[in-house]
Each structure stands twice: as C-alpha cells, then as structure tokens.
Amino acid sequence: MNGCHLDPQGALGGNPLFALIFNVAAYVLPCWLAFVIAGLVIMLILINAVLLGAAIVSWGERRLLGRFQNRVGPNRWGPFGALQPIADLAKLITKEDIIPYGADRLAFTAVPVIMVASLLVATAVIPFAKDVALVDLNVGVLFILAVSSLTSIAIFTAGWASNNRYALFGAGRAVAVLISYEVPVVLSLLGVVIVAGSMSLGDIVVAQAVPFFLVQPLAFFVFLAGMSAELNRTPFDVAEAESEIIAGYHTEYSGIKFALIQAAEFGGALFVSGLIATLFLAGWAGPVADWLGWLWFLIKTFIGIFLFVWIRSTFPRLRLDQIMTVCWKFLMPLSFINLAVVTLEVYFLRDASGALSTADLWIMTAINIPVAVVSIAFFGWIIRQKVRDSSRTTAAASPVVRGVSTIEVG
Amino acid sequence: MGAEWFKDVVFWALSVVAIAGAVGVVMSRDLFRAALLLATVFVAVGGFYVLMNAEFLAVVQILIYVGAIAVLFIFGVMLTRDVRQGNAPNRLQIPAGIISGLLLAAMIFTAVTTDWTTLAGAGLEAKSQIAQTQAVGIVDIEAAGRLAESGLSEQEVESVAGGGLADLLVGEFVLPFEAVSLLLLAAAIGGLALARGRGR
Numbered sequence: 006m007n008g009c010h011l012d013p014q015g016a017l018g019g020n021p022l023f024a025l026i027f028n029v030a031a032y033v034l035p036c037w038l039a040f041v042i043a044g045l046v047i048m049l050i051l052i053n054a055v056l057l058g059a060a061i062v063s064w065g066e067r068r069l070l071g072r073f074q075n076r077v078g079p080n081r082w083g084p085f086g087a088l089q090p091i092a093d094l095a096k097l098i099t100k101e102d103i104i105p106y107g108a109d110r111l112a113f114t115a116v117p118v119i120m121v122a123s124l125l126v127a128t129a130v131i132p133f134a135k136d137v138a139l140v141d142l143n144v145g146v147l148f149i150l151a152v153s154s155l156t157s158i159a160i161f162t163a164g165w166a167s168n169n170r171y172a173l174f175g176a177g178r179a180v181a182v183l184i185s186y187e188v189p190v191v192l193s194l195l196g197v198v199i200v201a202g203s204m205s206l207g208d209i210v211v212a213q214a215v216p217f218f219l220v221q222p223l224a225f226f227v228f229l230a231g232m233s234a235e236l237n238r239t240p241f242d243v244a245e246a247e248s249e250i251i252a253g254y255h256t257e258y259s260g261i262k263f264a265l266i267q268a269a270e271f272g273g274a275l276f277v278s279g280l281i282a283t284l285f286l287a288g289w290a291g292p293v294a295d296w297l298g299w300l301w302f303l304i305k306t307f308i309g310i311f312l313f314v315w316i317r318s319t320f321p322r323l324r325l326d327q328i329m330t331v332c333w334k335f336l337m338p339l340s341f342i343n344l345a346v347v348t349l350e351v352y353f354l355r356d357a358s359g360a361l362s363t364a365d366l367w368i369m370t371a372i373n374i375p376v377a378v379v380s381i382a383f384f385g386w387i388i389r390q391k392v393r394d395s396s397r398t399t400a401a402a403s404p405v406v407r408g409v410s411t412i413e414v415g
Numbered sequence: 416m417g418a419e420w421f422k423d424v425v426f427w428a429l430s431v432v433a434i435a436g437a438v439g440v441v442m443s444r445d446l447f448r449a450a451l452l453l454a455t456v457f458v459a460v461g462g463f464y465v466l467m468n469a470e471f472l473a474v475v476q477i478l479i480y481v482g483a484i485a486v487l488f489i490f491g492v493m494l495t496r497d498v499r500q501g502n503a504p505n506r507l508q509i510p511a512g513i514i515s516g517l518l519l520a521a522m523i524f525t526a527v528t529t530d531w532t533t534l535a536g537a538g539l540e541a542k543s544q545i546a547q548t549q550a551v552g553i554v555d556i557e558a559a560g561r562l563a564e565s566g567l568s569e570q571e572v573e574s575v576a577g578g579g580l581a582d583l584l585v586g587e588f589v590l591p592f593e594a595v596s597l598l599l600l601a602a603a604i605g606g607l608a609l610a611r612g613r614g615r
Contacts (some may be wrong), residue, residue: 040421151482180490184486
C-alpha cells in the first residue's frame, strides 16, 4: 500500500469489487495506474458478461422458438448447438463490411457503437446479486430510461445514414413505436417507484417483501407489453418486418456491424429481462440471498426471457396502426388506473414515516389483482370494438405522424 | 487518493467534445449531422452535471434533451424538403453573428462577475439558497456554514436539504409547477388539433 486510499463514500469506492482490485493493484503499481486498471478490469468483466449473455440468449431464443414451433432449432455445433453463437460470430466477422454508396459513412459507422455502448452503460445499475451492481445510483430507474432513450436516436440515424428507403421506413416505424410506448412504460415504472419509495434499483429489490408482479399486476402487464414493443419484438416488430421492409433500419448493415446490432438486440432482451427480474420479481431476493442471490437473479432473468420468447412465438404481427391503438387506447388507460390505485393505496396504508409493511403489500395485492383483471377485461373489450371499426374503414392517417405528435406529450 | 485528477481528465475530455460538437452544429452543412452533433453536445453537458454531483439533473438532461428534443429535431429534419442540399448560406449571417456574440459576452460577463458564494442575507435566504443548490444536487458547503451562523436548527436544515427538488416543486412552487403542466397540456392539445387538420 503506497498510501493509496479510495473514498469509500464515492460511487466507485462503494463497490466492493472495484475496491478489491484497486487495493491489490496498489501494492505494486502507482496510485493512478491502479485506479485506471481497476476501472478497466471491472468494465471488462461487465462488457464480457453482457455480450456473452447476449450470445447465450441468441442461442437460447432460437432453441426455444424451435420447441415452440415444433422443430429442433440450431443443434449441430457443440452440445445442443450451444456453440452456435460462436459460429455465427466467426461467420459475420469474416464477411465483407459494406457501406452503401451515398451513405453518411461517419453516422453509419457510429450506430452499432452507440447501440452497444448505451446497452452496456444501462447495465451498470442492475444489481446482479446482493450489493453487486457496478454503481447503485439513487436515480437508477431514471438513469435506465435516459440511457435507453439514446436507442431511438441510434435507430433513426441507422435508417437515415443508410441511404435506403426501406431502412428509413423501418427507422420511422421504430421511433414512432419507441416514443409512444415510452409513455405507458414510464407510467408503470412510476407505480413501482411510488411503492418502493426509491428510484435506486437496490432499494427497489429490498422493498419487495412481496414481489411487485403480485402487488402491481397491471404495471407488470403494461411493462411487459411496452418492453416487447420497445425491443421491436413480435408481435410489435413492424420496424423490421421481414415480409414488408426487408429488415428495417439494419437492412444495409453487414459483417461486424450487423453482429454488433444483433448483440445490442439480444443484449437488450437480456437487459430488459434483468430489469423485469429486478423491478417485478424481487431481483436477487430468495433463500440464502447472501450467497445465492446471483442464482435467483439468473433464474428470474431466464423467466423474463422465456416470457418474451413465449409472447413472440404465440402472437402474429400487428399492423402499425393497431400497435398505436394498443398503446394509446389500451396500455395508457391501464397504466393510469394502476398509478391512481397504487397512489391512493400508498396514501392510506403507509405509516407515519411513509413506509409500507409486508401486510400492507399483501392488502394491496388483494385489491390490485381483481382491479387488474377487471380493467384488462374492460379495456380489452373496448379495444376489440375499436379495432373492428377501424378495420372496416380505410387505413388510418399516417401512423408516423401520430408518433410525431406524441413528442410534446413525452 | 481521489478521483480528483481523473475528474480533471474527464472534464477536459467533455469540454473538447462539447465545444467541438457545438462548433460542428454551426459549421455543418448537413442538417442531419448538425442535429446529431447537437445531441452529442447535450450528452456532454449531462456529463458536466455528473461531474458536479448533480446526477438527477444529468439524467433528466439526457432524458429530455437527447431522448425528446433531439428526436424532435431529427423528425423535423426528416420532414424538411431538400434537406440533402443542406444549409443554404444565409443573408443574415453577420447580424446573427453580432447578436449571438453580444449574448455570449453578456452571459460570460454575468457568470464571471456574479459572486456565487455570497448570500444576500442569513437566515431564510441562506435556507432557500441551500434548498436551491440541493435542488440540483450540489452541496453548497459555504452556504451551509453561513446557515449554521444564522442560528437555524439542524432539523430545519435537514428538512430543507433532504427533499431537495421535490420539496420545492410540490411545496413552495406548486402553483407555477401546476401552471406549467397546464400550459404543456394546452400545447399538446393544440398541436394535436393543428396536426389533425380541417378535413376530418
């Protein structure tokens, strides 16, 4: 120890892993080098975990989809085809890297980097196990929303810089969907934050004496549907609908750039599943959480991924105007109902210090599950009428313009 | 051992990004690139807020400016005709340069000459100042010292410092806050009415 000390109150000093690597490195290295090396090591761990996770998700999703569709899926390379992602990556890396004629080369190249970078940065606040998050920001939920809002710009840039009509169509659709679904998703997260009394993901996990998918089934439903849409997954995958616009915004991408975009998409699915596990399934909480927290977190994340694949393989693709209808006329009222009910419950149930006991959470569960069933049934009935009416008339006004008009709201 | 030198490195890196980005916004002929560079500048400014320990402000900056306003710009660019030909040279370049130069001079003058640490008075004003600096997440130690001299109790300080922005927004400034939300709602409805057109 040559006189190096970390500020234990600092954002990095509070991280036990960072402190450990720093202290070990400080025995042989000057302070500044130890600081940089500890930072690099911890970044490497996180980046590799996320990208490796994305590779595993890509394989797992294809295998699961295969099972759902009564076929085998990739099974040739490695046990159960588990080495398939490596084969895919090797193939994509050796492919020619094409930048189309007339493209904005700089912006075109920047897109995969921005997509992967924003995903990795957002992952930094997810608590993988007890007290193991890269940083436990006290504005964690807001941070995730802010960083993932970079995706819409990246997608739009991809569509614009490609100099390709289909890419631009895909980008326009994707951004319209992203901006619209942001509203119900944020409103459902607001319910979670109100009950937990904190925006820090670590505190939200601790607050879940009863997992929030029971306490707020409506928020869970809205979040799951909204995130399916934000990830551009079937049934909301109009942005890259193969049968209509080739591959949407990443039509022109090839080689390693395409690999990065795919990594960002599968990594996004992994990240959102981790977010669902953290926000609604009580994260690392479980028996022997001190030692096995990571295991519970992984299992719950897998549940999230399984739900997404299940949804994807079950429902056919919606039209863009139907997607907008689902967002504005179905998910929006549901998220408002959830927010109103939860706020009232917290107002009446909390004790003098503003905290909620486990019994309070069970009371809320008992109230909220019937509320969720009734309101989903009611608005589902209404939207069925609306969809029937709108399919009789000609296609509605350009949905992209509708997407634009939502910016003022958000 | 602190991250102090590290903060300096980050500060200068962010400064280069922000200034180069801002120059790029003005100089770029391609409107789309200008919009992207503007988003970059917004992100860099968010980075400055993080350096000042104002995480909340930084996150909100990125959420609103990058996530909403920059996207709005990009949509605007997309819906503009002949955007590929770029920014035609403007006849009003010189007057615009003079006005923005004067504005910049005024802002720099204000920023340099204002004594940011001085408090006009002790007591309630110090309390309000702490509340405001707390509101953006910056702990004003000197103001706290003055507050201690002013004789307010610890609880009163806590009650101001704890809630920060939220206390101010739904306490003292609840009326303007609600008025702004009403204004935004009116603007949103007005935008919808305009976009809908007359025919339907």
